[in-house]
Amino acid sequence: MKRKGLPVAILCGGLLFGLVSVSLMSCGDEQVTRYAVTFNYSEDFTINGINESGYAANETVSFTITVNDSTKKVGTVTRDGETLTPNGTTYSFVMGEANTSIVVSLVPNVIVESVEITGKNGAIVETDIFDNTQIQLEANVVTNNVIEGDDEVDWSLSDTSYASIEDGYLIIDNMRSDEAKELTVTATSIYDETKHDSITFTVNHSIINLTTSYARWNKTDEEGGGVEQDELDLVDYKTDGLIIQDGEENDSALIFNDIHSTKFYIETEFKITGLSANDKYPKIGLMIGTNDNGTWNQAGTRHGFFYFDSNTQNGNKNWNTFAFIDSNESDGWNWNSSIENSSRFTAESVTYNEWVKIGLIRDGTDYYLLAGTSKDNYSSYGIKRKISWNGISANTETYAWFGGWRGAYEARNLKVLLGTEVEEEFGPQSLQVKTNRTLIYKGNTAQISVSNNDSYFNKNYLKYSSNDENIATVDENGLVTAASDLTGTKEVTIKVTYDNGVENPLTSEVNLTITDDAAADIRLDGSLDDGLRNSVNEHTFKLNIGKDNSADEYAIFYGKKNVDGLYIAADYYVKELKHNSNDWWQNDNFECRFHNEYGSEGGIGQLWISTANVGSANFDEFAVSQPVLNEETGLYNIHFETVTYYSRFGIQHVTEDDYIGFSAGINNTKGWHATYNHDNDTYGHIQNMGIYITENGLEENIPFTCREHELYSIYDKLPTCLEAGTMHEECMHCDYSGESIEIPASEEYHQWVITETTTESTCSSHGTGSAECSVCGETTASLPLDPNKHTKWNEEAGICDDCHNYYNEPTNLVAEAWTLGGFNKNFNSAEDFNVTINLNTKLSTNLGATMYQAFVGDICSIGWANGGISINSGASSWGAWGDKTDYLRVLNNKFGSGSNSDLVEAYKDADVELNVDRSTESNRITLNAIVTSNVEGYEDGFAQILLISGKTTNRNGITVTIGAEKANVTFYSAYLNEGKLL
Structure with a gap:
């Protein structure tokens, strides 16, 4: 049998050459094809074990390599480009049916x-x-x-x-x-x-970019000029987050790491440690800009700077003025620009070497400025001012940094919030959704308005939807349009969502009634042809407004109530149009005052409408027509139309079922003089079918009653250990007075008098001895607790860890003039709080004291930053919260005959249990004091002082501080029943 190969040369014996292609074939009858193994030649190595006669297919080829240079070693060995891996020092492979080449590469013999x-x-x-x-x-x-x-x-x-x-x-x-x-x-x-x-x-992760943040200053000519870079002191940054910039001449920028956005919040706590003597106006604060390196003199960049004004030329060491200023450098920094002036505000002072905190929210082109001081543990920290600035567009991302010019400081607790994190921390907690009307005639519109009590609120996040667009639709601005083809009366719900990106966005709903009843057709266009006006034609009120109340000039008033409010219109006729002035009362006009059934006109006060400025008014909605001259009568005719919503009354739960009357008048303006003309004996009673007139007096048979009472408690008799007491509830808004409620007699009302002491009581354990109740005569060997003898007094916290009394011992305050501070605590007003204070007051009539002295106090925003209430033992108050001033004052005096002189006598030695309560639900602060006397002849009486504030908002902390005036007041105990101290 013959085997065919692919011979290159046919030799007997054969030779093997480096890189010479040789095939071997046996001689004789049988021919065997053998294939050559060639290799690269080098004096640096020797290949051992290669058969010079070649190899048959499938025969194993094995060899070793000897390296002849000690500085080298075998690197790689390849066979036809494929790497061979040695087994120990031997390389091997199986021969194929073709010649093959070995390439040896040496590498340095590095060990x-x-x-x-x-x-x-x-x-x-x-x-x-x-x-x-x-x-x-x-x-x-x-x-x-x-x-x-x-x-x-x-x-x-x-x-x-x-x-x-x-x-x-x-x-x-x-x-x-x-x-x-x-x-x-x-x-x-x-x-x-x-x-x-x-x-x-x-x-x-570092809040500050430690690579790009800097401190540097301009060198003087003597120093060679130029800019010198300084190192920020970061020794305590890892452990305490503290950065020290101790160069008074330095400009600096601590660049926030994560800020390159259109929406963010930044915050820095810092204290001033030095200001340049070479600059009258060093500036330190928070800056935003379009450059990433913290400089403000880069061409083409824009900046906004929220700073405190550290004017040094006056030599002061504290400042309290903050502002926001912008620059694009080509304009320079205009320190009297409109944006700087409109943003300027006064807050808690920044003092040398005292920590202060500032923050800034950017939301597009809206900026919110925050400030607060460590003096009150930052309870005053919050949004102080909102400004809008379009120097940087809403969609342009900016960087942010803390720093400024020519000032040394320490900074810590830097904070960054991005996107929805800002909403989660500062977003509104509730929505107040209102509509100008809840009853809408088909085809007409109503406006949904949304507000809240929080400083950070962006109406762009509001989304509106209707649960049935066949009844009414609502657009992106909250304008509801009733279906024009609706028949009958149907309900629709409008849902409002504050879609600010948080997981559970706020929602609120308002229910509307859509009807085809023409009496609900209110169209304020000055035409007096809407369905509502036409439905009350039979009951109108004519007011003569001519000279000496003559009838040659007059106004016919139309009125109606519905579920939303009052519609008042006037068909007005005069011989001569009034002086064309910007002052409303010097133009054609009418005024209106609303009242209840007893004639009170304080609910709304003066409302007016005028032709001034082509129609003006202080009604909720209005329309004024153009004057039209009637050629036959010679009278000018003007139509006035107005709507007043019940919410305008400032009284809760007023509805169309309540009595509402009004009186109207005209300012008969001649030249520059105006007199108010109306008939005081004539009042209109507005009903659903129009205006009904009551001559010479008012109806008194329609009492006003709240739909939902807001109640407070009045004590009629205090309970004792022998006899039950009684109380009743009254409403803050109407004449409701509830039935008497019994307060059962109880052992807790014993009045113990200690007659013998074996072991003393503490605040938490009863002593032993003998005590007798001065009321019932009962005796006991267990002595009453002593609120001022503590075994677990926490000196650092200023409170007993056992009984939680804030007084370690009785605190005495003797004062002739108004003096506060016997009790003084700051409370977290974002939550409910309730504190009870027990004191004794000894009124000093030798100092000319009256019932209005004894104990006094303030319940106010910390530092009176946003108002408050001043109180005294007679419960009178002054000041204001800035929301409303409808303080309720009750002095329930049961001493003697209940006269003021009896109260003064009782106050000569009286015990007071004073409770201060803050409710976030009602937004009110209630002060309730029960006064009992130790003066002979007055032991059986008591007085209750009740003061309820108007509506308040979260003040970022509320101070309760009690003191004395013309009295000796001793404070024994104070217990926090609910809430948190700051």
């Missing part, structure tokens, strides 16, 4: 003993680091030094999403995570992959 990562020049590497950091690392490689460069390594990272390394220079970018991350850096010898070293860093 790597170790690899160690260090810092630059062998320094120890700090492994607890921040992002936005650059670190120079070195790999120290120990070898046999056979060649130059045998210490080269390959650098690698465990995470390249925020870090990179080249030639040992480690760059860590913003890792954008509040959670610390581990980053492992590895250096591996390029000559021996088994030799490597690793170092693991704990990377923390």
Whole structure:
């Protein structure tokens, strides 16, 4: 049998040459094809074990390599381009049916003993680091030094999403995570992959970009000019978040790491430690800008700066003026610009070496400025001013930094919120949804309005939807349009969503009634032809307004009530149009005063409408027609139409079922003089079918009653250990007075008098001895608790850890003039709080005291920043919360005959249990004091002082401080029943 091969040459015996292609074939009858193995030739190595006669197909080829140069070693061995891996020192492969080539590559014979990562020049590497950091690392490689460069390594990272390394220079970018991350850096010898070293860093996210933040100053000519860069002191930054900038001449910028956005909140707590003597107006604050390096003199960039005005030329060490200023550098900084003036506000002072906090919210082109001081533990911190500035467009992202010019400071507790985080912290907590009318005639419209009590509120987030668009639709601005083809009366619900991106957005709903009843057709267009006006034609009120009330000039008034409010219109006729002036009363007009059944006109006060400025009024809605001259009568005719909603009355729960009357009048303006003309004996009673007139007196048979009472408690008799007491409830808004409620007699009302002491009581454990009740005569061996004898007094917290009394011992305050501070605490007013204070007052009539002295106090915003109430023992009050001043004052005096002189006598030695309550539900503060007397002859009486504030809002902290005037007041105990102190 013959086997065919692919011979290149046919030889007997054969030779093997380096890189010479040789095929071997046997001689004789049987021919066997053998294939040559060739190799690259070099004096630096020898290949051993190659058969010079070649190899048959499928025969195993084995060989070794001897390196003749001690400085080298075998690197790679390839067969036809494929790498061969040795078994020990022997290489082998199976011969195919073709010649094959071996290529041997030598490499330096580097022996790597170790690899160690260090810092630059062998320094120890700090492994607890921040992002936005650059670190120079070195790999120290120990070898046999056979060649130059045998210490080269390959650098690698465990995470390249925020870090990179080249030639040992480690760059860590913003890792954008509040959670610390581990980053492992590895250096591996390029000559021996088994030799490597690793170092693991704990990377923390820094609020401040430590690479780009700076402090620097301009050098003087003597110093050579130019700009000198300074190092920020970051020694305590890792542990305490404290950054120190101690150069008084420095400009500085602590650049917030994560800010490049259109919506964010930034905050910094800082204290001023030095200001440049070479600058009268150093500035420190929060800045936003379109450049990323914290400079404000870069061409083409825009900036906004929220700063406090540290004017140093007056020599002061404290300042309280804040403002926002803008610049695009080409304009410079205009310190008297409109934006700076409109943003300026006064807040708690910034004082040398005292911590203060400022914050800024950017939401597009809206900016909210926040400030507060450590003097009140930042209870005053909050939004002080909102401004709108379009110097940077709403869609242009900005950077932000804290710093300023020519000032030294310490900064800590820097904070950043982005996007929905801002909403979660500052977004509104509730929505107040109103509509100008709840009853809508088909085809007509109603406006949904939304407000809230929070300072941060963006109406652009409001979304509206209707549950049935066949009844009514609502547009993106909250305008509801009733279906024009509706028949009958149907209900529709409008849903309002504050879609600010949070997980559970606020929602609220308002229910509307849509009808085809023409009596609900209110169209304020001055035409007096709507369905509502036409439905009340039979019951009108004519007012003569001619000279001496003559009938040659007159006004016919139309009126109606519905579920929403009052419709008042006047068909007005005069001989001559009044003086064309901007003053409403010097133009054609009418006035209206509303009242209840008893004639009170204080509910709304004066409402007016006039032709001034082509129609003006202070009604909720109105329309004024153009004057039309009637050629036959010679009278000018003007139509006035108005709507007043019940909410305008300032009284809760007024509805169409309540009595509402009104009186109307005209300012008969001649030239520059005006007199108010109306008939005081004539009142209109507005009913559903029009105006009904009551002559010479008012109806008194339609009492006003709240739909939902807001009640307070009046004590008629205090309970004792022997007899029950009684109380009843009254409404703040109407004449409702509830039935008497019994307060059962109880042992808790014993009045113990200690007659013998064996062991003393403490605040939490009863002593032993003998005590007798002065009311019922009962005796006991268990002595009453002593509220001022504590066994667990916490000096640091200023409270007993056992009974929670704030007084370690009785505190005495003797004062002739008004003096506060016997009790003084700041409460968290974002939550309900309730505190009870027990005191004794000894009124000093020798000082000319009256019932209005004894104990006095303030319940107010911290520092009176947003108003408050001043109180005294007679419950009179002054000041204002800034919301309403409808304080309710009740003095329920049961001493003697109940006269003021009896109260003065009782106050000569009286015990007072004073309770102060703040309710977030009602937004009211209630002061309730029960006064009992120790004066002979007055022991059986008592007085109740009740003061309920008008509506208040969260004041970022409320102070309750009680003191004395012309009295000796002793404070025994104060217990926080609910809430938190600041």
